[in-house]
Amino acid sequence: MRNEISIGLLGLGTVGSGVATILQQHQEDLRHKLGVQVAIKKVLIKDTTKERLSPLDSSIFTTDIEEVINDPSLDIIVEVMGGMKGAKQAIENALRAGKQVVTANKDVMAEHGHELLKLADEKKCDLFYEASVAGGIPIIRTLEDGLASDRIAGLMGIVNGTTNFILTKMKQENMSYEEALVKATELGFAEADPSSDVDGWDAARKMVILSSLAFSTEVRLEDVLVRGMKEIQAGDLQIAEGFGYTIKMVGSSNKDEDGIEVAVEPILLPNLHPLASVNNEFNAVYIHGEAVGETMLYGPGAGSLPTATSVVSDIIAACRNLLLEVNGKRLHAAQHDLVIKEDKSCFAKYLHRLLVNDQVGVLTQLTAIYSKHGASLQSVMQHPAENEDQAELVLLTHRISREQHLKVIKDIKSMASVISHYRIEGESAT
Ligand SMILES: NC(=O)C1=CN([C@@H]2O[C@H](COP(=O)(O)OP(=O)(O)OC[C@H]3O[C@@H](n4cnc5c(N)ncnc54)[C@H](OP(=O)(O)O)[C@@H]3O)[C@@H](O)[C@H]2O)C=CC1
Ligand SMILES: N[C@@H](CC=O)C(=O)O
Numbered sequence: 166m167r168n169e170i171s172i173g174l175l176g177l178g179t180v181g182s183g184v185a186t187i188l189q190q191h192q193e194d195l196r197h198k199l200g201v202q203v204a205i206k207k208v209l210i211k212d213t214t215k216e217r218l219s220p221l222d223s224s225i226f227t228t229d230i231e232e233v234i235n236d237p238s239l240d241i242i243v244e245v246m247g248g249m250k251g252a253k254q255a256i257e258n259a260l261r262a263g264k265q266v267v268t269a270n271k272d273v274m275a276e277h278g279h280e281l282l283k284l285a286d287e288k289k290c291d292l293f294y295e296a297s298v299a300g301g302i303p304i305i306r307t308l309e310d311g312l313a314s315d316r317i318a319g320l321m322g323i324v325n326g327t328t329n330f331i332l333t334k335m336k337q338e339n340m341s342y343e344e345a346l347v348k349a350t351e352l353g354f355a356e357a358d359p360s361s362d363v364d365g366w367d368a369a370r371k372m373v374i375l376s377s378l379a380f381s382t383e384v385r386l387e388d389v390l391v392r393g394m395k396e397i398q399a400g401d402l403q404i405a406e407g408f409g410y411t412i413k414m415v416g417s418s419n420k421d422e423d424g425i426e427v428a429v430e431p432i433l434l435p436n437l438h439p440l441a442s443v444n445n446e447f448n449a450v451y452i453h454g455e456a457v458g459e460t461m462l463y464g465p466g467a468g469s470l471p472t473a474t475s476v477v478s479d480i481i482a483a484c485r486n487l488l489l490e491v492n493g494k495r496l497h498a499a500q501h502d503l504v505i506k507e508d509k510s511c512f513a514k515y516l517h518r519l520l521v522n523d524q525v526g527v528l529t530q531l532t533a534i535y536s537k538h539g540a541s542l543q544s545v546m547q548h549p550a551e552n553e554d555q556a557e558l559v560l561l562t563h564r565i566s567r568e569q570h571l572k573v574i575k576d577i578k579s580m581a582s583v584i585s586h587y588r589i590e591g592e593s594a595t
């Protein structure tokens with residue numbers, strides 16, 4: 166009968182130090198929940214000169230990863246070092262060594278998750294990754310367990326804390342993009358390379374993970390349409406507001422008889438949409454199940470303790486399985502072949518913001534382009550431009566296919582500048 170479970174921690178940064186803090190502060194509760202002591206016995210770091218606030222004794226620190234992975238006394242390896250190649254290798258080696266693995270690494274899970282989960286099944290080991298999507302929100306467990314009985318038709322969410330924090334600060338506090346990004350980095354929300362946040366790839370990786378789980382298939386990163394924050398131009402937030410919409414970086418994934426459509430992009434949400442009021446580093450995921458209907462999970466999407474909460478919950482799940490001797494019994498094989506929808510089958514309304522020469526006949530030329538592609542318009546608004554020979558036009562379409570939208574944009578570029586364009590979700594109240 167065990168009386169202790171030992172952990173090897175790979176990384177002691179924002180998330181790793183949160184894990185150490187929670188395991189130390191909640192020791193009594195964990196002992197009560199599990200009946201055994203859970204203790205971190207080895208920690209991998211890179212920089213031995215760094216000052217650390219962690220409660221751990223530096224005598225257990227090492228810079229040699231093999232010393233952690235190959236230590237036979239360790240039961241669970243927790244990978245919170247980040248990166249791709251080294252982290253993937255560490256997870257693989259730990260599973261091959263028969264250890265339970267917990268990771269917060271969406272980069273690795275999005276690109277190699279299917280292969281690693283298969284390896285975990287073969288080795289009869291747990292591989293848990295709750296923190297990899299939406300930090301402190303138990304979204305993976307909800308899809309795997311809570312909604313296991315349902316068929317998911319679609320999900321939509323704010324799954325990147327950094328970009329949501331930046332957009333909130335720009336809108337509510339008039340902060341510049343650069344200032345807001347520096348703040349998000351200082352607070353530990355941003356990735357080591359924050360271009361992954363602002364260009365949409367972090368959210369895209371999370372959508373790969375969520376879509377694969379929701380639809381029991383193997384979605385790949387190249388299947389995701391990705392548009393980053395740089396698509397949002399000065400003045401867009403105010404224009405959207407004028408129409409009763411809020412701009413948010415949203416990941417969406419929907420399934421119908423034509424296949425699956427996965428995207429990450431800045432979109433226009435009606436101000437009354439539940440996701441429109443998700444601010445700062447908070448995340449939310451809105452799930453549409455065929456039987457359950459609509460559910461939404463909301464919580465902190467990034468940060469030390471919120472993310473560590475998910476990591477420690479995964480550690481607890483692995484500990485319970487260890488005590489019951491039932492690790493690696495989940496069977497992760499995908500049920501369905503992947504079919505990605507074509508652009509002609511993906512429908513939405515769009516907002517197009519253009520800069521045109523303010524002369525007779527421009528509007529006729531423009532509307533001819535929309536007519537040529539069978540795209541009907543809901544409204545056209547003209548605003549003065551900085552240069553008095555030009556005008557800004559904001560056009561809202563009725564529902565059209567993404568193929569029509571892209572063809573219209575391509576043709577418009579031959580006669581005007583396209584300042585920005587957005588997909589619109591739902592109807593605003595104005
Ligand atoms: N920050 C967040 O809010 C969230 C992060 N995540 C994910 O969690 C993971 C960790 O993120 P975070 O804690 O923010 O990252 P940090 O950069 O804060 O921490 C990384 C830690 O890993 C150590 N490390 C990195 N590379 C090596 C290496 N080659 N050898 C030894 N040690 C190494 C670093 O050592 P040293 O301290 O010596 O530099 C550091 O302690 C990432 O995969 C991230 O995407 C997931 C959800 C939220
Ligand atoms: N950089 C990520 C961290 C959590 O996954 C984010 O901002 O959401």
Ligand code: NA
Nearest residue numbers: 295298299302
């Ligand atoms: Na989560």
